[in-house]
Amino acid sequence: xxxxxxxxxxxxxxxxxxxxxxxxxxxxxxxxxxxxxxxxxxxxxxxxxxxxxxxxxxxxxxxxxxxxxxxxxxxxxxxxxxxxxxxxxxxxxxxxxxxxxxxxxxxxxxxxxxxx
Numbered sequence: 001x002x003x004x005x006x007x008x009x010x011x012x013x014x015x016x017x018x019x020x021x022x023x024x025x026x027x028x029x030x031x032x033x034x035x036x037x038x039x040x041x042x043x044x045x046x047x048x049x050x051x052x053x054x055x056x057x058x059x060x061x062x063x064x065x066x067x068x069x070x071x072x073x074x075x076x077x078x079x080x081x082x083x084x085x086x087x088x089x090x091x092x093x094x095x096x097x098x099x100x101x102x103x104x105x106x107x108x109x110x111x112x113x114x115x116x
Contacts (some may be wrong), residue, residue: 002044003083005037008107016107017073017085032066040083055101059086059108072096074104076111084111 007015024030032049039047040062051063055074062073062085070091077083087104089097 001081002042003040003077003081005041006082006084008084008086008111010107015085017088020088026067029067029069033064033071036062036064036066037085044081055096055104058112059101059104061096072100074101074108076108078111078115086111 007018009015021030021033024033036047036050040050045052049064049066053061053063055061058076060075060077062071062075064071064073071088072091073088074086075083076086086107087100089100
């Protein structure tokens, strides 16, 4: 299954995941991360260099390793294959920090309420 990748936007119209990607210093690293997201749109769960992991219920996580860094992007899929990127962070500890998961859950809740 392929996905249509969308960025979740807060009420003021800002997309935190898009900002996270834009603020990556190394151009090559940023390009590879964007390439991985494009691969998800073209190849879905068969995208090269991307792991998919369910966190809980509808909340999932993309694991993308680029230039030795472990990027994590939380997402939710709506209406079959509309993927919304909710929250991202650079992984530095073995387990996902609770505050990162909580941020993603809050954004998912806002998105689901807005889509009803």
